[in-house]
Amino acid sequence: MSSSPKLRVGLLGATGTVGQRFILLLSGHPNFEISVLGASSSSAGKAYKDAVAGRWKQVKEIPREVKDVVVGDCSVDRFKQCDVVFSGLDSGPAAEYEHVFRAAELRVFSNAKNYRQDPLCPLIVPLVNPSHLEMVRTQQASLGLQKGFIVTNANCSTTGLVIPLAALEQKFGPLELVIASTMQAISGAGYPGVSAFDVHDNVVPFISGEEEKMEQEAAKILGHVQGGRFVNAGIKMSAHCNRVPVIDGHTETVSVRFLNRPPPDAEQVKEALRQYTTEAQQLKCHSAPERAIIVHEEPDRPQPRLDRDAQNGAGVNVGRIRQCPVFDIKFVVLSNNVMIGAATSSVINAEIALAKGYLS
Amino acid sequence: MSSSPKLRVGLLGATGTVGQRFILLLSGHPNFEISVLGASSSSAGKAYKDAVAGRWKQVKEIPREVKDVVVGDCSVDRFKQCDVVFSGLDSGPAAEYEHVFRAAELRVFSNAKNYRQDPLCPLIVPLVNPSHLEMVRTQQASLGLQKGFIVTNANCSTTGLVIPLAALEQKFGPLELVIASTMQAISGAGYPGVSAFDVHDNVVPFISGEEEKMEQEAAKILGHVQGGRFVNAGIKMSAHCNRVPVIDGHTETVSVRFLNRPPPDAEQVKEALRQYTTEAQQLKCHSAPERAIIVHEEPDRPQPRLDRDAQNGAGVNVGRIRQCPVFDIKFVVLSNNVMIGAATSSVINAEIALAKGYLS
Amino acid sequence: MSSSPKLRVGLLGATGTVGQRFILLLSGHPNFEISVLGASSSSAGKAYKDAVAGRWKQVKEIPREVKDVVVGDCSVDRFKQCDVVFSGLDSGPAAEYEHVFRAAELRVFSNAKNYRQDPLCPLIVPLVNPSHLEMVRTQQASLGLQKGFIVTNANCSTTGLVIPLAALEQKFGPLELVIASTMQAISGAGYPGVSAFDVHDNVVPFISGEEEKMEQEAAKILGHVQGGRFVNAGIKMSAHCNRVPVIDGHTETVSVRFLNRPPPDAEQVKEALRQYTTEAQQLKCHSAPERAIIVHEEPDRPQPRLDRDAQNGAGVNVGRIRQCPVFDIKFVVLSNNVMIGAATSSVINAEIALAKGYLS
Amino acid sequence: MSSSPKLRVGLLGATGTVGQRFILLLSGHPNFEISVLGASSSSAGKAYKDAVAGRWKQVKEIPREVKDVVVGDCSVDRFKQCDVVFSGLDSGPAAEYEHVFRAAELRVFSNAKNYRQDPLCPLIVPLVNPSHLEMVRTQQASLGLQKGFIVTNANCSTTGLVIPLAALEQKFGPLELVIASTMQAISGAGYPGVSAFDVHDNVVPFISGEEEKMEQEAAKILGHVQGGRFVNAGIKMSAHCNRVPVIDGHTETVSVRFLNRPPPDAEQVKEALRQYTTEAQQLKCHSAPERAIIVHEEPDRPQPRLDRDAQNGAGVNVGRIRQCPVFDIKFVVLSNNVMIGAATSSVINAEIALAKGYLS
Known part of the structure; x- marks a missing residue:
């Protein structure tokens, strides 16, 4: 799989605690490539390293390739070209943005709680129930979408x-x-x-x-x-x-x-x-x-x-x-809790979705 | 009750963690008066304040009246005049001394685990089952004792x-x-x-x-x-x-x-x-x-x-x-855990025993 | 001194961390009596126990006599009858209120940093330089006040x-x-x-x-x-x-x-x-x-x-x-740091001021 | 350098806290190869993984190649073939063994304090004073040794x-x-x-x-x-x-x-x-x-x-x-403190000694 061109990844909530974990997990990833970073308006327009100045609380340094990527807001237009979108948003902004991204035919892997009990959205722990991914097709059919969906991972x-x-x-x-x-x-x-x-x-x-x-x-x-x-x-x-x-x-x-x-x-x-x-x-x-x-x-x-x-x-x-x-x-x-309990679950969910053809 | 003369108290394991709590609880007690302090042979012969130097880990200071009491070993002869003996011994020395004290007609209130499941010894949480004190009489009858007994408190x-x-x-x-x-x-x-x-x-x-x-x-x-x-x-x-x-x-x-x-x-x-x-x-x-x-x-x-x-x-x-x-x-x-979970339970047990006539 | 009628005390910032310490220190105080409680507008109108619900972080319980005192805002009119005002305000609100209280002829003992380097305000550590209280007279003279002043304590x-x-x-x-x-x-x-x-x-x-x-x-x-x-x-x-x-x-x-x-x-x-x-x-x-x-x-x-x-x-x-x-x-x-390093210093400063006649 | 055959390493105090760090640092090392493990007599005769059972307190697992190496005592005969000996001994056993190892023509890099102020032994922080290694020659000459020496690192x-x-x-x-x-x-x-x-x-x-x-x-x-x-x-x-x-x-x-x-x-x-x-x-x-x-x-x-x-x-x-x-x-x-402050310093000291010809 690693010989294919990498999928372009958008990241919502890129400067927060979960977002920082996504950054580290996606750095050097064989299938995914960070392409667009979204955060709150206070970070918009800043280089990533400046947007997280004083708030980067990881033991590892900010990956070189991300340091100078300019962070923008979470408007869906900025993410149009993304093959996958990871959301590390809190539930407030998640309520505002995630459904808009899905409606714009984007595939959203969300760590937020909002859609976990939604009757159309899979709630997937990657080491437990990846078979629930099949509900993505039902979700798309119900909402008249071709590619867009929301998949969540658990608390x-x-x-x-x-x-x-x-x-x-x-x-x-x-x-x-x-x-x-x-x-x-x-x-x-x-x-x-x-x-x-x-x-x-x-x-x-x-x-x-x-x-x-x-x-x-x-x-x-x-x-x-x-x-x-x-x-x-x-x-x-x-x-x-x-x-x-x-x-x-x-x-x-x-x-x-x-x-x-x-x-x-x-x-x-x-x-x-x-x-x-x-x-x-x-x-x-x-x-x-x-x-x-x-x-x-x-x-x-x-x-x-x-x-x-x-x-x-x-x-x-x-x-x-x-x-x-x-x-x-x-x-x-x-x-x-910050790895398999959060960002790692989202990323493995996307890796499984890729392997099973849900991202093409 | 506080107008009666105070009962003379012996304390086994006086320098340890539980022993230090006993010291604080018994200082200024209306019914009890610390009379004899026993500890391991390394402490024997020292004033209490010297025996616990570098090991007194309480927020309160060593009570004035105890500071200069000379600590001795745990030989039963030293405790003969005691009306009550509290034991803060670990299970090793408790196995060695507590039954000897009982046999010498001393009343032992023990925080050690040794006799908790003994068929003759009450295991009493003072806010739960002080009625089990009645087994003291059975214990004495079984062992042919007039005054001596062992009462334990719980883990x-x-x-x-x-x-x-x-x-x-x-x-x-x-x-x-x-x-x-x-x-x-x-x-x-x-x-x-x-x-x-x-x-x-x-x-x-x-x-x-x-x-x-x-x-x-x-x-x-x-x-x-x-x-x-x-x-x-x-x-x-x-x-x-x-x-x-x-x-x-x-x-x-x-x-x-x-x-x-x-x-x-x-x-x-x-x-x-x-x-x-x-x-x-x-x-x-x-x-x-x-x-x-x-x-x-x-x-x-x-x-x-x-x-x-x-x-x-x-x-x-x-x-x-x-x-x-x-x-x-x-x-x-x-x-x-260090109060009702340890020394305080022993002391209330003794207070109840006193009030109910088991110490006369 | 304790036979004199107690001085009426106002407390600014009564619900905050330092304010809570003032409450505990002044409860049962022989010279002072809590009379008026001021806090931010979100607390105004609530009984003290409700205003600090979920925020009372002291090991001791809220003193009985304060629990149901209704908290108000920090408007100076509410404090007119106070003989002494303690301020546990943060520097932001302290800048807004303390000088107004002084101008209204109130004696303010402040824990905030605002006036510590003021050329007219004593900065007093009660175990060090209570003699600096004499500057209260200079302060009053300079500002044309009879009774009002600000005395601060240190960081x-x-x-x-x-x-x-x-x-x-x-x-x-x-x-x-x-x-x-x-x-x-x-x-x-x-x-x-x-x-x-x-x-x-x-x-x-x-x-x-x-x-x-x-x-x-x-x-x-x-x-x-x-x-x-x-x-x-x-x-x-x-x-x-x-x-x-x-x-x-x-x-x-x-x-x-x-x-x-x-x-x-x-x-x-x-x-x-x-x-x-x-x-x-x-x-x-x-x-x-x-x-x-x-x-x-x-x-x-x-x-x-x-x-x-x-x-x-x-x-x-x-x-x-x-x-x-x-x-x-x-x-x-x-x-x-929360006692002599904060509220206790303010209170002793006021006790010294009382003893030396600065509060009459 | 890594193409040369690896030097055989002996490790004294292999089961202790510092010894465990040496184990991790030397695992996969290009120049050194763990050859003989020495510890107290209570560990002697056990496989390393059993000798440290319940005491291996590292986040990383015991390296595979060391798990089944049988630990022996610290008798010098067992170490005769070692090119380098690292000592993670406490000062008590260090006093007993290190000079014996040196006398037996072994090169000892010690983390113990015993020889730090010795007028013949270099006390080397590898990022500070590796030039002091030259004193090894003086040490050998003074003691009539060909190869043996003791080099220490700092607290x-x-x-x-x-x-x-x-x-x-x-x-x-x-x-x-x-x-x-x-x-x-x-x-x-x-x-x-x-x-x-x-x-x-x-x-x-x-x-x-x-x-x-x-x-x-x-x-x-x-x-x-x-x-x-x-x-x-x-x-x-x-x-x-x-x-x-x-x-x-x-x-x-x-x-x-x-x-x-x-x-x-x-x-x-x-x-x-x-x-x-x-x-x-x-x-x-x-x-x-x-x-x-x-x-x-x-x-x-x-x-x-x-x-x-x-x-x-x-x-x-x-x-x-x-x-x-x-x-x-x-x-x-x-x-x-456990890396450059302890085992890492010893290892770099030995790497420098190797590069500068002190180990041939």
Whole structure:
């Protein structure tokens, strides 16, 4: 694939936290080439490096080829020539722009929450349900479009959780009940995001709207498409969401009950998670991790500081797989909220769409 | 009660983290007076202030009346005149000394884990099951003792949890299922305890033996005494234990299912927790909190940094009481692990024992 | 003094971080009584507890007597009956309101930076230069006022530093050179203040305007009043200001060179700091610390977490007093930036003013 | 050079914190090949991956080629065939083994403090004084050795500081006075090292022996070799050392006074630091950074979290270069204490020694 000419990429919300991650992921990408950068009017007209001056909060430097690209506003005319548009917009501007881009026949891969529960828009975790991409055709037919569509990816805390859940369902059949408690990183709230005064030496046991997102998104992602409609999975989930003083990496403790009896034991679960591979790997997508799930045997892993950067944050880490005295199995999952939990998901989704012919 | 002569108190493990808390709690106490201090042989012979030099890690200064008390070893002869002995020993030395003290007719209130599951020793959370003190008489009869006994208090993560559970059971009948996930403070591991390299910017999703303690201790504490035996509660519990970078205060997310149907709703639960009062309050124990449970209505409380010191850490804080999509009710509980979770429990237990005549 | 009727206090900026500290300090104060609360128009008309809902970030609860006081705006008419007005305003609104209040014959004790370098306004650290209060008379005469004046207190990082410097100058004569490097707490930036993303697992070696404030304020505070004018001290100071992940308490490393030769040795310095007492203590001001400076002999103290709350944060802590290979003496000073570094200074300044007759 | 056969490397203290860094740096190295691993007797006989089980605290995984290498003790016989020996030993075992290795004609590059002030052993910061390697010949002659020697590298807090100081001296002549205040990372203390209870939400303004090391080591490193002897630089330095809650990266604030008058201004200093190149770069040493010093123009950089991993931690970062009101110039330097501050220095020292013929 890398011998084809690269697709021209537009980026909405290029200067924000998620936008900066898109910039790093797309730099040197074999299939995509950053072509147009859009941001708020305060950045318009500035070179990218000036637009993010004092706000570039990445450990890596701004890629050379992007530094002097002039940022513009998000008017659709500027993006007309783009083959793909990634949106790192917050939900406010996303509501304003994304549907306009789609109406202008642009393909939008969005990290915003706005269209996640839309009956026409796929909500795709690339290591779980890329098959939902087929709804793109229904979406286009319904709206009378040839090329334009919106594909969304999930909330960061949902993403980390549904990957092992999908692996379990693939091997052992439907899950009936899930109770999950999260310990979410500071970076999940963007920048400036969480006040240090609130989270330093502290736990904040509340993230507005987060528990509802997890409970609702999981049902759609783990569901299926039938007759041009999304059919939710029957799984019942309860989420407890907490913010903890960790810079990157969402840790979640999970107890699950399977529908089929008898349920698998811990060793069978470990084996199933280890063996789980997905279309993203089979299609050899550039940004996909080698292993969807790294299973840890050490008693005290995964840990965010030590494991969040494995595979450049594109897979998830699962450990402490053991019997649950109340349900069947319990475990810990760690995912990199700014990578597979955000920009990396959008990019792999686009890579899969490219491989499966949705971008031609 | 405060007009009676004070009881003479011996303190085992006086220089350690828990011992330092005992020192602060007993300073100026109306019923108790520190009389003999025991520690390891390396401290023996030193004035208390010298024995803890470089290791006194409390925000408050060493109480004046204790500074120059000479610390000795833990040989039982030194404690013969004590009316009460508090033990802040680790389980190793606790195994060596506590039974010797009991055999010498001393009353031992222990924070160590050794005798918590002993069929003769009460495991008492003072805001939950002080009625179990009656087993002291069975213990004495079984061992042929007149005065000596061992009473234990619970592990810090258990203590915070069982207080609201007991309040719910008192009002709504037995709980059937509980899934809890903890975010435990650094101080729970003593000193030097957790390496900063392990917990800084990190979550460690494992604390050795902790989940088992929670699951087993809760059953005994919430159970009852019948015919001179402990009868465990039928509650099934699953605990996920995590260490987070917070200095003091264990936060726990909890989902519960009641045995009786229909279960109470969130408002009824709030009301029940608010109204919960215990024998410790009724007996006007000096160290008991005014309110066993502070119920928070703000969406993002309790938080360890802001709420751990309410009522000098002697009560617990509960918030985010809401319906659970999987069980009946979910909530967050915060307890001060070094206060009600450790030394404060021992001291209130002794205060109750005094009020009920077990110390005469 | 406490038998006199209490003075009526107005509070500007009552809902902000500094305002909340004023509320706590003035609750139960023997001389002052909170009478009028002013805040921005968004808070006007609300009961105090509602105006700070979700923003009350203190470990202590809102004092009972203030909870239901209705907050108003900062229009001067509301404050006409006040004997004293404390201002916790940020510099923007301070510029708008403080001079109006003074013109209306109100006595304003301000924590804002606006008038610190004003040639008529005293800049007073209560444990250093309360004698500068005499400039209040010059200020009134110049402006044709009978009662109104503005007295300011210093920036938090300046306050902690000048207290030991003043003690040294009092005993050993003028200081010639000072190089100080600060490690300043998160709370120094107010709320929401510092983003957790910026300061977590990090040091930010820059606080806008802070180094200049320290260098300039110290010269005025350590100077004297002569002929109705402020005469700066001849001290030359260089400050390095850093933000570190600590919630409260500014730690500063300091090297000093005395003008007089030979300089004192470390033991003489310790003795001088220990013996330092100030007018605030002599006047028995309610909020003044018993000891202006606590001198630590332990090799690793003071530390912010352990020492910031000594004496309710009203004094400073100095330790590691030793010879400096480049200058004469070096040491570490720790001060509680939200107490003596902010509201406590204003309140003690007013207590001194009261005792010396400036409020009648 | 990389076409020559690789030199066989022995590693002392292979399982410790510094040893783990050596492992990572030497994996895939073009000149060196790990051949023999030595550790304490408790590790002897185990495969490396088992010897470090539960103690491998690196973000990167154990290199494949090392996982199954059997670790032995530190007896010199096991290392006889090594061309180079790196020592990551603590000072206790270093005192026992390093001189024995040298006597057995082994070349030892040590990170331990033991021989840093030895009149025959070079103390080399590779980006400062590799010319001191010539003393190896004197050392060998004095001790009657053909090949064996000990070369040391500096303490982590010294290393970060002397690199910009050397750049300044090279361009502007000798420095007369330096006052530096450090904010040092947790990892500087090894593992388990600092208790979380000590450093969480805290600053510890004391690191045993650290200030003396900085003051003494800088004089030797910035000095020169004359007539087979080390001649210390005339620089006078005062160091204030502090531990802060940062995982990696030592930040230091520095004020300097030049001997020559008039001194350079801030712009000249920036230019000199930017242009500073060293023998390590000229010899194209594999582990040397492209730029010895990265100069930051942003007002709030360098910061440890954002800048410590630039150039894999092999260079230093300097920012906030400005006039000092007391001395001439002040600035902030950040260095990665576990990389250039420890193992990376040893490795570059060996690379330079190889290039200059000291290893043949």
